[in-house]
Amino acid sequence: MRARIVLIWILAAGCALGAETGEAWSGFRGTGDSLTGARDLPLIWSGSANIAWYADLPGYGQSSPVVWGGALFITSTGGKSKEEFIARRYRVSDGKLEWEKRFRSSRPQEAGERTSRAAPTPAVDAGAVYLLFDSGDLVALTHGGEELWRRDLNRDFGPIKNGHDFGSSLRQSAGALFVHISHLGPSVIAAVSKKDGHTLWRTDAPPEGGWQTPVLVSHGGKDLLLVAKEGGAAALDASTGRQLWQHALGKASQSRAIPSLTVAADRVIVPSMNRRETYLLSLGNPAEPLWQTQAATTQYSSPLIHRGRVYLVNAVGALFCVDFATGKDLWQIRLPGQAWASAIAAGDRIYFFTLRGATVVVDAASAEPKVLATNELPVGGKVYGAAAVNGSLFLREGTRLWRLANVEKSVVAPPADKAPAEDDLLSAVVPYQAPARREPPKAGDTWEHPLDGLTAVWIRAGSFAMGCSPNDTMCEDDERPARRVTLTKGFWMHRTEVTAGAFRKFFAALDRPMPAPPRMGPMELNPGWAREELPMLGVTWHEANAYCTWIGGRLPSEAEWEYAARAGTTEASHGPVPEVAWFADNTGREPLDSEDMIRNQRARYMEILAANGNRPQPVATKPANAFGLHDMLGNAAEWTADWHGSYEDAAVADPRGPAEGERKITRGGGWSIYASRARASSRGKSSLDSRTSFTGFRCVID
Incomplete structure (x- = not known):
């Protein structure tokens, strides 16, 4: 006592x-x-x-x-x-x-x-x-x-x-x-x-x-x-x-x-x-x-x-x-x-x-x-x-x-450190110049790029409803309001996410070592880059942007990405999610219920995935959408060109995100992400220098 x-x-x-x-x-x-x-x-x-x-x-x-x-x-x-x-x-x-x-x-x-x-x-x-x-x-x-x-x-x-x-x-x-x-x-x-x-x-x-x-x-x-x-x-x-x-x-x-x-x-x-x-x-x-x-x-x-x-x-x-x-x-x-x-x-x-x-x-x-x-x-x-x-x-x-402090004589601050190496990367890139085409491309035409060996698909111009789908009950606030968007020009888009093999060619062309594997902490899943056919993950926005510049292209706008992902449908996905997307439920040894995990076991989410052996999957192993694009939902969340911002409640042509911001939009969910993110309108966001084991990209070429 x-x-x-x-x-x-x-x-x-x-x-x-x-x-x-x-x-x-x-x-x-x-x-x-x-x-x-x-x-x-x-x-x-x-x-x-x-x-x-x-x-x-x-x-x-x-x-x-x-x-x-x-x-x-x-x-x-x-x-x-x-x-x-x-x-x-x-x-x-x-x-x-x-x-x-x-x-x-x-x-x-x-x-x-x-x-x-x-x-x-x-x-x-x-x-x-x-x-x-x-x-x-x-x-x-x-x-x-x-x-x-x-x-x-x-x-x-x-x-x-x-x-x-x-x-x-x-x-x-x-x-x-x-x-x-x-x-x-x-x-x-x-x-x-x-x-x-x-x-x-x-x-x-x-x-x-x-x-x-x-x-x-x-x-x-x-x-x-x-x-x-x-x-x-x-x-x-x-x-x-x-x-x-x-x-x-x-x-x-x-x-x-x-x-x-x-x-x-x-x-x-x-x-x-x-x-x-x-x-x-x-x-x-x-x-x-x-x-x-x-x-x-x-x-x-x-x-x-x-x-x-x-x-x-x-x-x-x-x-x-x-x-x-x-x-x-x-x-x-x-x-x-x-x-x-x-x-x-x-x-x-x-x-x-x-x-x-x-x-x-x-x-x-x-x-x-x-x-x-x-x-x-x-x-x-x-x-x-x-x-x-x-x-x-x-x-x-x-x-x-x-x-x-309020001082009469101030110390002069040293200049800020030079821009990150990711920014320097862009200055080392010489953009590819594609030869002029004799005939304009048609919807569904394909083209193999001579630098990275990846196939691009021609996406025709068109209009669609961008934002929360009418019957989608999983939408977040930043997916609203839905609005009518018109893309006035067609574009080529990678048929798949950029693979580790293609990205390795990019760094080899610049005589640079590959970036370190993504690792966020002791519990973070780290798939590595050993297999050429896997999506390239753990890239910063700067690296993705530089790669797209190298092949003579760019990252897609958020509107271009969603238009291509929807491929003419007004639903949240172009088919049943387990059939068309790789995500947390189906990328491990045993099936999981990621929505239940995120609701009731969120603190143990990554631990459960690690124990279940969840990993990214080779590209193009799920069916393509109606535009011929694979893995628009799942496998890798994909960088876009746009800063995150709110939607305007008005029809618009060729929209772009805010002029400046803190984080860039990512789209599509990923192999370790729960099901509600594998939707056409779902919006992620990350800082430009962020590296995660579920974020990759694909490019578009005008």
Whole structure:
């Protein structure tokens, strides 16, 4: 009994911390709400104004910095397989590196674009800095860099299995660290002693695969640990780990995989990337949501509650402002890009950080959307995190740290890194010039290209209804409204997806090595490129675009792709999907029900496919559509030329997507994708440098 009393006292003493005062930034989103009393933050900066200092960081990292007593602490990983993890301490005033510590990882894992690379943010207090890494290594250091204790959470609570690796950050009380290991395991929520690292309590949770960080609050005389799980939220007694309540709006846990819960005035915002699934709960009566948003969503950054309003940023950079009391949409503006770092509110200003270095400062006192400043930094990578203390705003790229402040003499920023190699690829390509034809082609004519050996089919001009089919019950919002589209010119289109063999000829012609196989993480399916007749997968948009340029063509517009896929039909597919498409249900050793899996076992989806041996299939092994095209649905999702955007409710000729954007449209589903994506109108979207094991392409030639 005495041990239990001591445990409760350790956890409860000063458990729920208030918003940051401006003297420190102690963890992920400060104390968990991204609010700060920091004064004298800069409003305006650029590559030559109000940069106090910057520092190039070793390795790569996605964590936010933490600040205490004039010192900043930041983490990163090193090595191709994250063999080591690195911690650094900088002096805030001038950016001096005061120490660096390197540790061997207890769980090396191959790094990839979509995996955690030091994503967990540390925690700091007056006595120590606490480092958590995606390996599961948890280390406590003095502010001087001396190791106090270390433990291996992968060994104790794992093995950690997450398709994108482990990314949840620490939350702290006066005596404990709280960690949510959300993985396929089952998941674990635990409290660890700050003094020596021993486990105070642990609670098992269902298998999931998220990066959410717990939130610590006081309510009704009790300290609660709030966690996102099972499609909603749950409250645990922070002293014992006992679950007090749980609320789930749906089973699609992946829709809540990244953003964390946010609390204000005894109410909690439960965020989602899906429309009508972000909602507000009362901590006193969590049985039913107080409201649900209609349009507002958030994908990467966590919600911000400030002065009676909720701010959310969706996957393409749309910023939504919602009334906290009613859930009513107040206004919406477009940021200049995606936002992965969570916003920070300081008085009348809210700072929104975009992935590529633009920061938009919004007036929190204005009833209407009022942008005070839009600031650009010449970043060479992605902005993952931010922190704020009196007089200083910090931005963290993968390999660089910036301190922004109101300074008379600014450091001049170095130029951004040169464009990615994918962009350079296009400059090395000499487009093929096809000889003039004696007679105009007719519908169904074919032509074998002399460079890649692939066959192209002539697609005649015509009109069709683009968008959600009349009887299609699986349509998403961005497939509507359907509209009449006319293509005024015919075009040649590859009969199949570009194969690995054809793509190998392309890189051989340029005397370049093939790109590395796509790998998103330890659970990601990786089919490789060993077989010439498989679709070429794991290509970026730049590589696909360069290939099409090489053969004298281009990527199809979204309208051209859908017209060719429909081949004259008004249905969602040109035949029964299992008969005409390779997708998750039929590309493994045993048949699967992918729609049931995505509804009820989403966190284990990739694990199930891996165990079932699902793989891409040789091209043209399913029947062609009426235009003579194979695999328009399934096998590989296919890049198009268009940026993602909304449809206009009007007939149009030769439509193109928006003039600019963040992500390009992909079409057709893929060998590892669930059935509802293998439809003519289904729209995917990916960033230009994205590589996945299910994305390929085909070209058109005018």
